[in-house]
Amino acid sequence: MSHYTPPLQDMQFVLSELADLHEIAALPGYGEATPDLARAVLEEAGVFASEVIAPLNHSGDVEGVRLEGGQPRMPAGWAQAYARFVEAGWPALSAPEAQGGQNLPGVLAAAVEEMWNSGSVAFGLLSLLSRGAVNVMRHAGSSELQQRYLPRMVSGEWTGTMVLTEPQAGSDLSAVRTRATRVADGSYRLHGTKIFITYGDHDLVPNVVHLVLARVEGAPAGTKGISLFAVPKVLVNDDGSLGERNDVRAVSIERKLGLHATPTCVMAFGDGAGAVGYLVGEENRGLEYMFIMMNSARFAVGLEGIGLAERAYQKARAYARERVQGVEQGGETGAKVAIIRHPDVRRMLLSMKSRIEAMRALASVMAASMDQAALNPDPEVRDAHQAFVELMMPIAKGWFTETGLDIASMGIQVHGGVGFIEETGAAQYLRDARITTIYEGTTGIQAMDLVGRKIGRDGGRAIRAVIVRMRQVQADLESHAQAELCAIGAQLNKGIGDLEAAVESLVKSWEGGPKPALAGSGPFLELLGIVAAGWQMGRAALAADRLLASDPGSDFLTNKILTCRFYADHVLSKSAGLRHAIVSGSGATLEFSDAAF
Amino acid sequence: MSHYTPPLQDMQFVLSELADLHEIAALPGYGEATPDLARAVLEEAGVFASEVIAPLNHSGDVEGVRLEGGQPRMPAGWAQAYARFVEAGWPALSAPEAQGGQNLPGVLAAAVEEMWNSGSVAFGLLSLLSRGAVNVMRHAGSSELQQRYLPRMVSGEWTGTMVLTEPQAGSDLSAVRTRATRVADGSYRLHGTKIFITYGDHDLVPNVVHLVLARVEGAPAGTKGISLFAVPKVLVNDDGSLGERNDVRAVSIERKLGLHATPTCVMAFGDGAGAVGYLVGEENRGLEYMFIMMNSARFAVGLEGIGLAERAYQKARAYARERVQGVEQGGETGAKVAIIRHPDVRRMLLSMKSRIEAMRALASVMAASMDQAALNPDPEVRDAHQAFVELMMPIAKGWFTETGLDIASMGIQVHGGVGFIEETGAAQYLRDARITTIYEGTTGIQAMDLVGRKIGRDGGRAIRAVIVRMRQVQADLESHAQAELCAIGAQLNKGIGDLEAAVESLVKSWEGGPKPALAGSGPFLELLGIVAAGWQMGRAALAADRLLASDPGSDFLTNKILTCRFYADHVLSKSAGLRHAIVSGSGATLEFSDAAF
Known part of the structure; x- marks a missing residue:
């Protein structure tokens, strides 16, 4: 369908000139992030995004996800691509070496994630959510939970979800009603229905680890009574092998405007005896832990805005170069020209391009600050970077996605009538982008x-x-x-x-x-x-x-x-x-x- | 699905206070357009739009149009609704009495058309295009063409189309290649393929009259060699009865982002011996005639922007009143409130509402000027109004639709996650609106x-x-x-x-x-x-x-x-x-x- 060319030159420029990659490489543990390594990683990711992921985006949209006998089935080709993604080690790019990761700086990972999103947001979402789940488990999970689940979540062999929303509890999580009851062995049994669960279930991996917000019986009302539980799709035996199916299942898949290749599930927890769940951290601190996940997810959704916008831009640019229509305004000859010669088309393309580059620059600077906030030896420097990141997080989530949405719509406009035809592919970017200003906090x-x-x-x-x-x-x-x-x-x-x-x-x-x-x-x-x-x-x-x-x-x-x-x-x-x-x-x-x- | 409440109070306010309906009623021939009649017409149209048209919008979107044995089939319920539309005389609202119309001012018709579009743009498009075809036939058609075709086009028993675009000739009509050859009886035979033909064929009426741009052999190159032809789907005998099927057919229907209930056809003219066409006006003046149609269509598409925006607004407003989420900001109690109480939701709703009312006011003032430009006895007054209308036409087409598109998107945003689910219906308004900034001139x-x-x-x-x-x-x-x-x-x-x-x-x-x-x-x-x-x-x-x-x-x-x-x-x-x-x-x-x- 449409080709994707990784914007490597601009990414290199931003990393070296604006995000000060050399300073990040000087942080403890990041010594290997040399300019050469950064270049090599970006190039390889670009190849994967353009050759493996990007071709799935349109076919995945057309085919969509089907629920077959309670099991969501992904579109053709997705399982093979995801297997290659895991095999190449991409999910573990920025994870610590001790957990099987490659320990690369977040600023580099952010550029790589932009490329996954340009390839396909529907594809990128799976590892986005899993990374968030990994962060929470790493920060708040008991060592037993970590040992049993973390390695295979880091590698991408298993994926993770973020299970918050209920019909009456969308933006307002204080209204969560899903119940958790403690049983003798220290685990819990969960009962409740959750909606809008992205990649709530799928057939790309053998196990999905849900991180679920629920109330332990007797907990205080409101946000102070919400706890977080790890609820695996398939229970894991002590030897690490997969055991019985847990009492959790996808009961339906939403028919959405976009992201047709992403299974957005209504999930039933505990239709039978109760879904086995393991407390993450302490009781009643669930929202605090979830915010760890939410913050990384919010930044990552901002990167979806950039990635989608870049892909929409590239498609519009290609069309504007190829489509011959009308003569050059004020030109000497009456020869027909490609529409990229028309001033208003140039204005639209530059409006797209300039905002994408502006977002990419700000996103990289933010990602660099996250690395600094985590690793700089000087606590004052860490605090200053942390304050900057917290201030700008709503911009990454809110403004990048609003801008991405506008750019995706402008991409259709550059195409004219052809843009309204689904086969062209430009319309999908708008449909997909339309959720980015909503999920993970409007x-x-x-x-x-x-x-x-x-x-x-x-x-x-x-x-x-x-x-x-x-x-x-x-x-x-x-x-x-x-x-x-x-x-x-x-x-x-x-x-x-x-x-x-x-x-x-x-x-x-x-x-x-x-x-x-x-x-x-x-x-x-x-x-x-x-x-x-x-x-x-x-x-x-x-x-x-x-x-x-x-x-x-x-x-x-x-x-x-x-x-x-x-x-x-x-x-x-x-x-x-x-x-x-x-x-x-x-x-x-x-x-x-x-x-x- | 979603209810539609005609905004009668605002329409009355605009007509009487801003568009000076009393002055329009004083124009020759418009004496019957009293405030009482205007009110009665708006009320009746409001009932038709909300009770007959509006309920078809979502079901038509879901079902879509199918091509069966070369014949596009409309969704369930559309034929009955269109028959009632014709029976009630709505297509002829502003046509002269001599042609079977009701001769009501354009300023009133514009308000009525907004309501058809709020009901369903996919539905409204059919009469929109037919009105344009009627205008051209009335202005440039020979008396024989007029006698044979006009009465049943005015009444809506037959519909009309606007057949311009070819693969290489979108915005640039100088590139039109469809050929027309004159034959002995004075008629022509057309050969060519046209694309993006809205309501190019359908099963709501027994005949469709296409107004087709084509080149007579030997005509000058470029726009100066384009002529306009009336090409009926079914030939009409001298006694007015329907004769043979003409050599024109829909070869495919586009799969579009929106307007799923509108058949957008690829049309083949003259796959066999040639499609019989009748010259409208003089040879090589086709573009000039088409611009009559285009100007009325451009204004009408601007009204689509307003109508869609109003419907999207009403749906968002209803959701904001009903959806309880979070507590009142700065409120005394911790009671949950409907989201219409949240300042940013109010801002979005007022952004939608204020722009809709601003567009409606400007559209009405423009429509009143069109009436004045046509009928005012003073030629200087006519000219001044005509100059105003011509200046503002790009605003009606361009700005109303861009604004409508933004409002439709904002309507989804007010819904949050639910807005991304197709069943909700908010997404359809965005999908439908996305073409309005493109067709009839981007x-x-x-x-x-x-x-x-x-x-x-x-x-x-x-x-x-x-x-x-x-x-x-x-x-x-x-x-x-x-x-x-x-x-x-x-x-x-x-x-x-x-x-x-x-x-x-x-x-x-x-x-x-x-x-x-x-x-x-x-x-x-x-x-x-x-x-x-x-x-x-x-x-x-x-x-x-x-x-x-x-x-x-x-x-x-x-x-x-x-x-x-x-x-x-x-x-x-x-x-x-x-x-x-x-x-x-x-x-x-x-x-x-x-x-x-």
């Missing part, structure tokens, strides 16, 4: 987290520290000799100014109660996303300019500066409107009568 | 038409005349005693200022060649849409305030002012960013190297 939930927990409650301290870093880049740009860089700096200046005004307004209004600030939280998430990514594009322009001195003929570098300029003029320029909506736009939202909607 | 084509033909070539005269009218409303708002109205006026002032600056920049740059202006055409279309609709929202706020004096307890009027205020703060506020993109953003777009995309 954009609205991210915006609430951002404005409430990350800004309102800390009085804006964390974000002001980031703004100081932005201002430095802006000053470097504005004092630059090149006009293009000055122009980018001028837009960044306006953007930062709007961000500052919005932050001060939110911090002040928060003191009087959360509502006015929350009424502006959606626009604020977009504003911070635009400006933070614009800051990285400013850094990219400076780096490209610097590198041009020694490589003056580089097309990549010359056009990188134009991409940054485009971003500044077409994306950063939205900041003034968003600032106004945040500062002045909450009155009508809150005053409007419920009945008058 | 948004890019509209933007090119707007910046090139409507502004660049006339040096900005038409738009400056509209800006004068906008300025008057802004002055009335800013000098108003009510703070809400002043605030709306202040935002409108900024919006108009940004529009003026953008126009002057485009007009100036146009003189040096079209490319820089066209590189800004997409943002300019959005800017004009936002400001023009904001102008109408300003008028709406003034009218609501005026009416409140005699009806001080009106919830509708009080909340209308809040809706206008929301629009000013959240939508009009985008103008500064768009202005910057237009004035300063074309450089990177044009300089970027083709190879570097």
Whole structure:
């Protein structure tokens, strides 16, 4: 169907110039992450993504998943591809060596994950969820649980799930009702129905380990009474062999707008005697553990936004180069040209491209900060990076996915009528992208987290520290000799100014109660996303300019500066409107009568 | 599935306060369009849309259209509904009495069409295309063609199509290759394959009259050699009875992202001896005639954007009122509330609602101008209205549909995870909306038409005349005693200022060649849409305030002012960013190297 070309040059540029891979490689344990190794890993992942995963994306969408006798069956070719994925060691890329992993930095893994998502989000989701489950087990699981389950989850031989949602408990997990009863051997029996369980069951591996939120009988109401359990699809004997089938099964598969190759299951726990579950960590701390998983999943879903957008962009670009229609505007001859020559098509393509590169840059910088926050020997440095990551997490989840959704839709637009035909494949990217702004916490939930927990409650301290870093880049740009860089700096200046005004307004209004600030939280998430990514594009322009001195003929570098300029003029320029909506736009939202909607 | 409630109160408000229905009723021949009749027509149409059409939308999407032995078969229930539609006289609502119509003003018909689209765009498309075909036949068809075909096309007993596109000729109709050969009896024989023919064939009526673009042998190359032909599915005998099947057939039906209940056909003309066609008007003037159809179709597709958006909004609103999740932010109790209480959900709903009302207002004002342009006794008044309509047509087609698409997507977002499940029905609105920005001329084509033909070539005269009218409303708002109205006026002032600056920049740059202006055409279309609709929202706020004096307890009027205020703060506020993109953003777009995309 559509070809995928890994954007290796841009990834290398971002890793070395913006995410400071050499500093990550200097962290304890990451010494092997040399530029050469990084290059080799990216190239190999690119080959796997483009040759093994990408060809499954459209066929998987067309064929979909079927429930046969209670067992979800994956589309043709998926089992072979997943087996190769495990065999090549990809699931364990960033896991510690002690657990069979390759211990590569997260910043490198993030670039690799973008490629899986460009290949197929439906495919990438399986390892995304398993990694999250592995993180929780590693952090909170007992050593017995770890020994029995972790090695095969790390390797990808078994997969993991994240079992939260119930019909009445979606964004609000305090409403979870699934019950867990402790039995004599120290294990629990679970009873309850869960919905929207991604890869809840499938036939790619012999066992699936569910991490399930449930209430132990007698637990406090609300979020303080929720515990986390590991519930395997198949029970594991003491010798590690697979035993009996547990009392958990997929009762139906949702018919969804997109991600047709992903089994999204309604799961019944304990239809019979109860599903055997093992407590993870301590009772009533389930939500805390789940947030470990949720945070890594939120970042990973942000990478889905980028990966999908890149694939949609590449498809639109290929079509725009090949489709001949109309003559060159203002051209001398009446010769027909490819539509990439038409100014508005170029604008759409650059709008896609510039935002993808801006997101990739910010995602890499965030991933590098996660590595620093985990491993830097200096606790102050760790804390500063951790504060940055926590502040920006809603942007990765919320803004990357909203932007990816818009880019996927624009990809259809570039195709014209052909884009509306399913066979073309462009429509699938929009259908698939449509869930990314919803699952693992909607954009609205991210915006609430951002404005409430990350800004309102800390009085804006964390974000002001980031703004100081932005201002430095802006000053470097504005004092630059090149006009293009000055122009980018001028837009960044306006953007930062709007961000500052919005932050001060939110911090002040928060003191009087959360509502006015929350009424502006959606626009604020977009504003911070635009400006933070614009800051990285400013850094990219400076780096490209610097590198041009020694490589003056580089097309990549010359056009990188134009991409940054485009971003500044077409994306950063939205900041003034968003600032106004945040500062002045909450009155009508809150005053409007419920009945008058 | 989902219920549809016709927005009669807002439609009445718009017709009487903004579109000046009383002035339309004073036009020659429209004397019967009294407020009472208008109300009765809207109410009846509302009943038909909600009770007959709306229930078919989801079932039609699920069942889709099948090609059986060369005949497209519509989903269950559609034939009965269409028969009732014809029986009730709805297709002939605005046709002249002499042709069996009811001669009601276009401004009223536009409101009615919005309701058909809210009911089901897939259903509404059939009469949309037929009306366009009727307009062309009425304007350019010979009296013999008119006598033989028009009455049954007007009544809806037969339907019409618009047959333009070929694989190599999409947006660029100069590339049309379908051949027409004149034969002895004065008719023609057509040979060629056409694609993307909406309702190209179906089983709702006994005959389909295709209006087909083709080249007579020996005609000049390019657009100047294209003629228009009426090609019936079934030939019509001299006595009006149906004769032989013509040599035209649907060879396949496209599998599309949306509009599953609309047969989008690949049509073969003249696989055998040639399809019998009758020249419409004169040879080589086909494109000119087709533009009559295209203009009415473009406006009608804009109404699809509004109708779809209204339905998506209503569904999201119903869900937000019913879905209980989380507690009131900043509330005293820990009681769970419906999500309509959450500030960001309210913001999304108001973003949808305010833009729908803004579009409806602008569409009605445009429709009223079309009535004036056709019937006002004063030629200067007619010309002024015609200039306004031509200027704004790209906004109706381009901006209404882009906005409708965004609103349909937002409707899914309000639903959270449930919105991604097809059974819910919210996803269908996005799938259906996705074609509206493409067919009848993509948004890019509209933007090119707007910046090139409507502004660049006339040096900005038409738009400056509209800006004068906008300025008057802004002055009335800013000098108003009510703070809400002043605030709306202040935002409108900024919006108009940004529009003026953008126009002057485009007009100036146009003189040096079209490319820089066209590189800004997409943002300019959005800017004009936002400001023009904001102008109408300003008028709406003034009218609501005026009416409140005699009806001080009106919830509708009080909340209308809040809706206008929301629009000013959240939508009009985008103008500064768009202005910057237009004035300063074309450089990177044009300089970027083709190879570097």
